[in-house]
Amino acid sequence: MELYTEKATLPSGLECTIREMTATEEGFLASPKMLKSGEAFEKILRNCIVEKDIDLDNLLVGDRYYLMLAIRRLSFGDDYDFKVRCGSCGHTFSVNINLADLPVKKLEGDPDATHTITLPRTGKKVTFRLLRGRDEKKISSTLRKTPQEIIRLSLLLHTIAVDGDENFSEKFFETLPGADSQFYRKEIDAVTCGVDTVVEASCPECDDEFDVQLPINEYFFFPGTRKSKS
Ligand SMILES: [Zn+2]
Helix, strand or coil: CCCCEEEEECCCCCEEEEECCCHHHHHHHCCHHHHHHCHHHHHHHHHHECCCCCCHHHCEHHHHHHHHHHHHHHHHCCEEEEEEECCCCCCEEEEEEEHHHCCEECCCCCCCCCEEEECCCCCCEEEECCCEHHHHHHHHCCCCCCHHHHHHHHHHHHEEEECCECCCCCHHHHCCCHHHHHHHHHHHHHHCCEECCEEEEECCCCCCEEEEECCCCHHHCCCCCCCCCC
16 A cells, blocks of 8 residues: 655655554554653654655755654544643643644744844853754753753753853853743744644633643554543
């Protein structure tokens, strides 16, 4: 049987061809070890991108997310159901979205461009670049993962120089005031390309509304295996 293929234009403007998933790729998702390390998703990308000369480590993170979504949509369609737990009342409920509706932000300018900004609180000048696949791997291989640690590591990996010095200390990010950290993240977001994977959820029990990060996990690629109970 001939597999479905599709041309994709990535947020950075790069073009490639993807193919639908097969039982081989589904097998990667059945391995808890490969799921936990992120290797399963890496292998899905590798197998389902037809052009084998595309360097996944060098792809922008925004392009990689876009590809994961495109492969999922080509293989299983646009409909995605996932579970969310309400932070206010603890109720767990299903959210249904159409993956085709997620906004995609295109890259403006050169993917290799660097940006220099001045942090409002400390007055430090930081120079940053966009993250690539190899950076994402460093984040996903970090063992202790509190949200604060992920933010700190992400900022560290974005940073090329502090006040023009490329040999800046990692400690800089441990003592960075909250106002600077937040400002820095906003400046990065402003130039980052990719799919907006934050969706709005509304709790049917208490009517609380909140944002959730679209879960990209084994169920994302196995839409039929987990029936909603709520
Ligand atoms: Zn609730």
